[in-house]
Amino acid sequence: MLSKEEEIDILKSKNNYEDAQSSSIEALKIVQKNRGWVSKQAICEISKILKIPESNLEEVATFYSQIFRKPIGRNIIRYCDSVVCYMYGCEDIKSCLEDALNIAIGETTQDLRFTLLPICCLGNCDNAPTIMINDNIYSRLNVKRVVELLELYK
Amino acid sequence: MKKILRTSETHPLTWWLNEKKDVVWIQEYKKNGGYLAFEKALKTIKPVDIISIVKESGLKGRGGAGFPTGIKWSLMPQKSNFDVRYLLCNADEMEPGTYKDKFLMEKIPHQLIEGILISSLALNVSKSYIFLRCEYIQAEHILKKAIFEATKFGYIGNNVLKSGLNFEIVLHSGAGRYICGEETALISSLEGNRANPKYKPPFPAHVGAWGKPTCINNVETLSNIPSIILHGTKWYKNLSKSIDSGTKMMGFSGKVKNPGLWELPFGITAREILEDYAGGMNSGLNLKAWQPGGASTELLTFKHIDLPMNFSTIQHAGSRLGTALAMAIDDTVNIVSLVRNIEEFFSRESCGWCTPCRDGLPWIVSILKSLEMHQGHENDIDLLEELCCQLGPGRTFCAHAPGAVSPLKSAIKYFRSEFECGIRTTSIINI
Numbered sequence: 045m046l047s048k049e050e051e052i053d054i055l056k057s058k059n060n061y062e063d064a065q066s067s068s069i070e071a072l073k074i075v076q077k078n079r080g081w082v083s084k085q086a087i088c089e090i091s092k093i094l095k096i097p098e099s100n101l102e103e104v105a106t107f108y109s110q111i112f113r114k115p116i117g118r119n120i121i122r123y124c125d126s127v128v129c130y131m132y133g134c135e136d137i138k139s140c141l142e143d144a145l146n147i148a149i150g151e152t153t154q155d156l157r158f159t160l161l162p163i164c165c166l167g168n169c170d171n172a173p174t175i176m177i178n179d180n181i182y183s184r185l186n187v188k189r190v191v192e193l194l195e196l197y198k
Numbered sequence: 199m200k201k202i203l204r205t206s207e208t209h210p211l212t213w214w215l216n217e218k219k220d221v222v223w224i225q226e227y228k229k230n231g232g233y234l235a236f237e238k239a240l241k242t243i244k245p246v247d248i249i250s251i252v253k254e255s256g257l258k259g260r261g262g263a264g265f266p267t268g269i270k271w272s273l274m275p276q277k278s279n280f281d282v283r284y285l286l287c288n289a290d291e292m293e294p295g296t297y298k299d300k301f302l303m304e305k306i307p308h309q310l311i312e313g314i315l316i317s318s319l320a321l322n323v324s325k326s327y328i329f330l331r332c333e334y335i336q337a338e339h340i341l342k343k344a345i346f347e348a349t350k351f352g353y354i355g356n357n358v359l360k361s362g363l364n365f366e367i368v369l370h371s372g373a374g375r376y377i378c379g380e381e382t383a384l385i386s387s388l389e390g391n392r393a394n395p396k397y398k399p400p401f402p403a404h405v406g407a408w409g410k411p412t413c414i415n416n417v418e419t420l421s422n423i424p425s426i427i428l429h430g431t432k433w434y435k436n437l438s439k440s441i442d443s444g445t446k447m448m449g450f451s452g453k454v455k456n457p458g459l460w461e462l463p464f465g466i467t468a469r470e471i472l473e474d475y476a477g478g479m480n481s482g483l484n485l486k487a488w489q490p491g492g493a494s495t496e497l498l499t500f501k502h503i504d505l506p507m508n509f510s511t512i513q514h515a516g517s518r519l520g521t522a523l524a525m526a527i528d529d530t531v532n533i534v535s536l537v538r539n540i541e542e543f544f545s546r547e548s549c550g551w552c553t554p555c556r557d558g559l560p561w562i563v564s565i566l567k568s569l570e571m572h573q574g575h576e577n578d579i580d581l582l583e584e585l586c587c588q589l590g591p592g593r594t595f596c597a598h599a600p601g602a603v604s605p606l607k608s609a610i611k612y613f614r615s616e617f618e619c620g621i622r623t624t625s626i627i628n629i
């Protein structure tokens with residue numbers, strides 16, 4: 045069940061646009077912010093609140109890379125794999141993360157501590173290579189630093 | 199490295215920066231003449247004249263395509279009394295290697311807001327949207343606060359500065375897809391749909407967001423507007439050292455001593471930026487190739503390094519100025535692997551609408567992977583060239599696919615031998 049606050053926020057977001065469909069992305073993000081991911085149940089409820097078909101929401105939810113349709117970890121690690129970070133060794137950082145967490149890209153650790161995802165250029169190319177953990181950006185990384193960083197996130 | 203003396207006379211975009219490079223909030227912005235251009239435009243210039251000034255200034259779109267802004271604005275239909283129209287600020291910066299809009303939004307947010315307000319006046323728009331990339335969390339906080347400040351000071355809201363006009367700016371944050379940067383895809387996404395590009399015509403100027411006339415401009419483009427209004431078109435043109443007017447955020451990333459971005463006059467050479475500002479290549483490395491403006495621009499080589507950075511010269515050299523945030527590729531980089539990385543990016547970010555792009559890009563990636571592992575087949579290079587044609591301009595719905603194959607095409611042209619190296623020479627004997 046969505047909370048009253050979530051419902052109010054979703055309805056409020058409608059005011060910014062000409063129609064209800066336009067607030068679908070915002071609505072998915074509101075739910076995801078509170079719950080980490082967007083379940084089938086949530087889609088069903090958002091569709092009732094916005095009075096738009098569930099399939100419209102499904103279609104949007106599966107298109108965008110930052111909407112998650114499965115439970116994710118408490119911390120999301122996004123490592124930039126675009127071309128400048130590539131030249132600065134992002135593939136080593138990726139393997140280091142996979143080894144340290146014992147998961148592959150797109151997976152979540154069993155203890156639900158981390159989810160590992162690639163991301164395109166974070167606009168931090170002058171400080172490559174870059175990763176983002178939750179809302180924090182880390183610059184000029186090396187493999188050793190990455191392992192230390194993981195310790196900061198429980 | 200060059201010591202930069204920033205003044206409003208030479209650096210219309212970045213002279214606001216304070217020494218500590220903190221965000222320039224409204225008090226500081228106003229103290230230095232911020233919002234004067236908006237007041238001037240509001241009180242003394244007719245909307246059509248604002249459009250003429252921008253046309254006259256020669257400002258070209260800074261999102262990558264370089265279309266003249268004033269002409270784009272004049273494509274918007276004349277306002278009839280009741281029609282609604284929109285201005286969209288494209289802040290969905292995701293081009294690999296590009297970080298100029300992020301910089302402008304995070305350091306000088308009010309300059310963008312003022313640019314949006316003046317443009318809204320010119321285009322008779324009362325509601326505009328900033329379509330911001332959702333991973334730019336810092337920029338989101340800063341813009342939110344700046345919009346709040348501008349509202350408090352009476353620049354946004356109802357009856358702005360007692361003019362009887364209303365302005366609203368909505369900050370819309372996306373959900374992550376490179377294709378949202380394409381104008382019509384941006385509209386689809388704003389309308390809450392999958393970001394599939396739309397067929398043109400009709401052009402957004404006539405049928406845009408929610409079917410209403412819509413103008414879409416990049417962050418850097420809009421950020422140029424206040425100074426053009428304040429200082430005039432002659433001044434703006436004279437800032438440049440070449441035919442393109444004004445200044446541009448330019449820079450170098452890659453293995454250079456001081457990667458970064460600077461506001462520089464058009465016409466400065468790539469060598470000057472690389473050596474004087476970015477400090478040259480890291481020691482022991484040589485420049486092998488470079489991309490002038492993001493991952494979708496064709497590679498150029500060392501022999502092009504003295505080219506002036508402007509739209510037409512770079513185009514004559516066989517590439518595009520793009521976002522003008524260049525990337526240096528040093529001689530330790532294997533071109534096949536580099537291009538594989540670039541094509542993987544484009545393949546992942548294809549919206550999937552048309553077959554050549556959806557299926558062709560993963561095919562290119564798989565060929566490049568086998569070449570990278572020296573497992574390529576005899577005709578792989580021909581096949582890649584054929585695919586470059588099939589994904590070229592006019593074959594697909596939008597410019598994603600042609601942009602994707604541009605670096606590959608140029609890589610084969612300049613570094614063919616590296617591709618040939620990837621072809622398996624010894625035949626495998628089946629036992």
Ligand code: SF4
Pocket residue numbers: 377394395547548549550551552553555556594595596597598599
């Ligand atoms: S070229 Fe690619 S990104 Fe553009 S519409 Fe076709 S499939 Fe989508």
Ligand code: FES
Pocket residue numbers: 124125126127128129130164165166167168169172173174294295296
């Ligand atoms: S390429 Fe990684 S931050 Fe730009």
